[in-house]
Amino acid sequence: MNALTQLAPTLRTACPYCGVGCGVLAQPDGRGGVAIAGDPAHPANLGRLCSKGSALGETVGLEGRLLHPMLRQSDGALARSSWTQALDRVADGFRAIIERDGPDAVAFYLSGQLLTEDYYVANKLMKGFIGSANVDTNSRLCMASTVAGQRRAFGADTVPGSYADLDLADLIVLVGSNAAWCHPVLFQRIMRNKTQRGARIVVIDPRRTVTAQEADLFLPIAPGTDTVLFCGLLVHLAESGALDAAYVEAHTTGFTETLARAREIAPDAGATARACGVAEADIAHFFNLFYASARTVTGFSQGVNQSAQGTDKVNAIINCHLATGRIGRPGMGPFSLTGQPNAMGGREVGGLANQLAAHMGFAPQEIDRVRRFWDAPRMATREGRKAVQMFEAIERGEIKAVWIMATNPAVSLPRAGAMRAALGKLELFVVSENVLSNDTVNAGAHVLLPAAAWGEKGGTVTNSERCISRQRAFLPPPGEAKPDWWIVSAVAQRLGFADAFSFRSEADVFREHAALSGFENDGTRDFDIGGLAAISDHDYNVLEPVQWPMPASQQPAAPPSEKRFFAAGGFFTPDRKARFVPPEPPALQESTSAAFPFRLNTGRIRDQWHTMTRSGQSPRLAAHLAEPFVEVHPQDAGGMGLADGGFAKVSTEHGACILKVMVTDNQRPGSLFVPIHWSDETASCARVGDLVSPRTDPYSGQPEAKATPVTVAPVDFALRGFTRTRNALAMPAGTWWAKVAVAEGMEYRLATSRGPLFWHDFAYRWLGPDAQLAEQLDGTTYRVAAVLDGHLDGCLCVAPAAEVAPQWDLAGLAAAAAAAEDRGRRIPKTQSSDYYIRETEPVVCACFQVGLDAVRKAVNSGGATSVGDIGRTLRAGTNCGSCLPELKRIIVDERIAHPV
Numbered sequence: 001m002n003a004l005t006q007l008a009p010t011l012r013t014a015c016p017y018c019g020v021g022c023g024v025l026a027q028p029d030g031r032g033g034v035a036i037a038g039d040p041a042h043p044a045n046l047g048r049l050c051s052k053g054s055a056l057g058e059t060v061g062l063e064g065r066l067l068h069p070m071l072r073q074s075d076g077a078l079a080r081s082s083w084t085q086a087l088d089r090v091a092d093g094f095r096a097i098i099e100r101d102g103p104d105a106v107a108f109y110l111s112g113q114l115l116t117e118d119y120y121v122a123n124k125l126m127k128g129f130i131g132s133a134n135v136d137t138n139s140r141l142c143m144a145s146t147v148a149g150q151r152r153a154f155g156a157d158t159v160p161g162s163y164a165d166l167d168l169a170d171l172i173v174l175v176g177s178n179a180a181w182c183h184p185v186l187f188q189r190i191m192r193n194k195t196q197r198g199a200r201i202v203v204i205d206p207r208r209t210v211t212a213q214e215a216d217l218f219l220p221i222a223p224g225t226d227t228v229l230f231c232g233l234l235v236h237l238a239e240s241g242a243l244d245a246a247y248v249e250a251h252t253t254g255f256t257e258t259l260a261r262a263r264e265i266a267p268d269a270g271a272t273a274r275a276c277g278v279a280e281a282d283i284a285h286f287f288n289l290f291y292a293s294a295r296t297v298t299g300f301s302q303g304v305n306q307s308a309q310g311t312d313k314v315n316a317i318i319n320c321h322l323a324t325g326r327i328g329r330p331g332m333g334p335f336s337l338t339g340q341p342n343a344m345g346g347r348e349v350g351g352l353a354n355q356l357a358a359h360m361g362f363a364p365q366e367i368d369r370v371r372r373f374w375d376a377p378r379m380a381t382r383e384g385r386k387a388v389q390m391f392e393a394i395e396r397g398e399i400k401a402v403w404i405m406a407t408n409p410a411v412s413l414p415r416a417g418a419m420r421a422a423l424g425k426l427e428l429f430v431v432s433e434n435v436l437s438n439d440t441v442n443a444g445a446h447v448l449l450p451a452a453a454w455g456e457k458g459g460t461v462t463n464s465e466r467c468i469s470r471q472r473a474f475l476p477p478p479g480e481a482k483p484d485w486w487i488v489s490a491v492a493q494r495l496g497f498a499d500a501f502s503f504r505s506e507a508d509v510f511r512e513h514a515a516l517s518g519f520e521n522d523g524t525r526d527f528d529i530g531g532l533a534a535i536s537d538h539d540y541n542v543l544e545p546v547q548w549p550m551p552a553s554q555q556p557a558a559p560p561s562e563k564r565f566f567a568a569g570g571f572f573t574p575d576r577k578a579r580f581v582p583p584e585p586p587a588l589q590e591s592t593s594a595a596f597p598f599r600l601n602t603g604r605i606r607d608q609w610h611t612m613t614r615s616g617q618s619p620r621l622a623a624h625l626a627e628p629f630v631e632v633h634p635q636d637a638g639g640m641g642l643a644d645g646g647f648a649k650v651s652t653e654h655g656a657c658i659l660k661v662m663v664t665d666n667q668r669p670g671s672l673f674v675p676i677h678w679s680d681e682t683a684s685c686a687r688v689g690d691l692v693s694p695r696t697d698p699y700s701g702q703p704e705a706k707a708t709p710v711t712v713a714p715v716d717f718a719l720r721g722f723t724r725t726r727n728a729l730a731m732p733a734g735t736w737w738a739k740v741a742v743a744e745g746m747e748y749r750l751a752t753s754r755g756p757l758f759w760h761d762f763a764y765r766w767l768g769p770d771a772q773l774a775e776q777l778d779g780t781t782y783r784v785a786a787v788l789d790g791h792l793d794g795c796l797c798v799a800p801a802a803e804v805a806p807q808w809d810l811a812g813l814a815a816a817a818a819a820a821e822d823r824g825r826r827i828p829k830t831q832s833s834d835y836y837i838r839e840t841e842p843v844v845c846a847c848f849q850v851g852l853d854a855v856r857k858a859v860n861s862g863g864a865t866s867v868g869d870i871g872r873t874l875r876a877g878t879n880c881g882s883c884l885p886e887l888k889r890i891i892v893d894e895r896i897a898h899p900v
């Protein structure tokens with residue numbers, strides 16, 4: 001038992017980041033802060049948290065929060081309003097546009113960060129009462145191809161397995177998944193199976209991620225060739241006698257056509273190897289491992305989903321599991337590792353434009369069933385616009401009002417710059433948000449509605465294994481912030497739907513959601529939590545994590561179980577059989593060209609989440625990878641004149657980013673990787689959505705975020721430097737900057753071609769004439785520190801790029817500034833001071849702030865030969881484990897660099 005669990009009262013809640021859905025113990029300190037620990041009783045994590053979850057206590061501050069409703073005035077400025085004024089403006093605006101142009105002229109854009117109750121109310125309002133299905137979500141950018149693939153194969157969006165299967169599998173295949181960084185707690189569970197049971201790990205990814213380095217077999221396939229690989233596998237399984245003929249016969253249709261298509265695409269291991277760009281021996285090894293391992297789980301994530309052929313990729317994977325009957329039994333099955341904390345809950349309430357509610361679609365009987373349940377006056381009768389199409393319709397002026405909740409599409413959508421400009425065309429642009437400023441808000445929102453954040457509101461979320469957990473409030477909502485379900489209900493009431501939106505609490509909403517899932521459900525719909533439809537407020541408050549499917553008699557306090565689907569068929573198609581889906585011959589991805597010769601891959605880093613609104617507040621998370629970067633293979637770096645640690649401009653026809661260069665042979669030649677997290681709030685020019693292709697998958701509508709043709713060129717800056725400040729700074733135009741959270745303020749990393757005198761003048765304007773300064777100015781360098789009441793109040797340094805390192809120790813600078821204050825005078829500009837800016841190392845272990853140099857030293861002169869040795873000497877890797885793969889990589893790198 002850890003120290004936190006001994007204190008009372010603690011609140012059990014759930015992590016707001018990834019789809020693992022870890023349980024969290026929150027201990028408020030009574031001063032607006034909170035201590036965080038993993039919940040040992042939560043089945044998803046059994047007390048473990050990754051670096052992001054562990055740092056949640058650093059992210060509950062109110063800096064930058066939207067605390068009151070705001071309305072844009074005729075002069076363009078935002079001004080505080082009352083809730084009544086703001087809600088009236090939203091309701092009146094939507095009503096006028098609907099009456100004039102019809103319901104399809106309006107839209108909601110939601111988020112996998114919303115709670116199920118929020119999602120349910122928004123979906124109900126749009127699809128049942130406004131009469132349009134123009135309600136989509138950022139989950140469209142995350143795992144929509146899985147939804148489409150599962151619906152095609154299973155007849156429903158059903159995840160067949162449970163996390164327990166990752167403990168029981170003998171072979172775990174990870175496709176397009178950097179689970180070590182993106183699902184860290186689940187990945188550590190996989191690694192325990194490898195260590196304790198000897199499970200084999202195969203990683204399939206164009207990029208050698210930290211996940212790949214843990215694999216027994218790594219297949220660095222060419223981008224976009226996943227379908228070929230799994231077609232080749234299906235052919236191999238058929239020809240080697242690995243099929244489960246009885247299962248295929250009894251529970252599936254379409255096998256013959258699918259195998260024939262697979263043979264056209266990948267007739268044998270040799271053809272598969274050539275198409276995938278991988279050695280034939282490695283392909284054969286993979287095929288044989290799969291053949292020999294009945295207990296196989298194939299986990300897949302954004303590398304599969306975020307593709308213009310994503311749905312076919314999902315079905316190519318599922319086909320192999322159906323053909324071998326490896327589904328729904330312990331230790332086996334296809335397993336979608338969901339990106340967001342409540343993408344699954346959003347799917348359950350029908351938060352996608354091509355779903356209705358409770359996993360129903362737009363078949364006439366389903367429309368009628370939902371209409372009767374809701375007593376809906378104006379049911380949507382056809383699918384709405386999916387995310388990319390929704391924003392393109394805004395761009396064309398066809399959608400005239402949009403309400404965006406809990407997401408930042410001006411950063412995350414393809415062609416983000418154009419989408420941001422399109423938002424400026426709206427007649428009514430409403431944003432429900434936690435923060436006062438982000439790229440979407442700054443695109444010209446007319447109405448800002450302050451939404452309660454994690455820790456301030458309650459509800460439920462569903463994780464990747466269909467486990468529903470409570471998020472609970474442990475802090476009071478600040479200012480006038482309200483839960484999203486309350487805000488949407490208040491607008492619905494103003495639109496004349498008071499009876500249907502008279503929810504008094506999130507428990508009220510949950511009961512209705514649960515009742516709809518069980519309504520006229522005779523077992524032909526997978527999602528049924530009708531057993532919770534009459535849950536009392538008390539039982540809802542104390543609800544334990546509960547996995548569906550659940551029997552009607554399920555009591556809230558029943559322990560979570562390891563339930564699976566489809567071991568004995570029972571699919572959710574009309575004939576209850578699964579469908580093999582012949583994938584299309586892999587359409588060529590958007591071609592590279594002389595102008596755009598590289599492929600851009602995008603993804604997450606270990607310690608940040610989405611656009612960093614929350615995780616970006618944590619200094620220890622910022623210390624891992626602090627600046628936006630592009631990974632380039634050494635061969636390409638040489639060819640394009642790029643230097644490690646320098647800068648590069650990555651461009652497409654849609655836009656450009658300027659990023660730090662990271663040269664690494666973990667990248668495939670011809671491919672670049674850029675993380676998704678930076679926005680105009682956190683960097684000068686690093687919004688990767690500006691680059692991403694708007695091509696979408698024909699079935700799922702999910703955009704191709706992994707293979708956009710781009711070009712790259714070096715960018716030179718004469719000087720580099722940084723500032724530290726307590727408050728946000730407006731950087732001069734033309735400066736490259738990235739904002740980094742530090743203790744008691746923020747740091748801006750700078751690169752500039754303006755000389756020291758410019759920065760001297762800038763510092764005087766910024767710090768003010770009365771500041772007590774320590775300065776050093778010469779022909780190439782300017783350093784200044786300001787001290788107020790004995791503390792470093794701000795500082796700035798610029799120096800020739802060749803002389804400064806990307807991170808600095810400020811101790812010397814602060815001491816010099818303090819000395820200047822002691823002397824009570826400003827140091828003459830020409831006087832050199834005895835302070836220096838000294839390089840420090842990047843942080844590897846976020847929990848114990850252990851840096852790269854310290855780890856290298858432990859390996860090279862401390863005799864550490866394993867992560868266990870490093871843990872014993874430095875503590876690194878002994879808490880959340882998120883850095884273990886990097887520690888292993890450093891050990892290997894140092895052994896190569898310094899052989900004994």
Ligand code: SF4
Nearest residue numbers: 015017018022050053
């Ligand atoms: S793995 Fe990390 S980010 Fe994901 S839910 Fe768990 S603690 Fe949160």
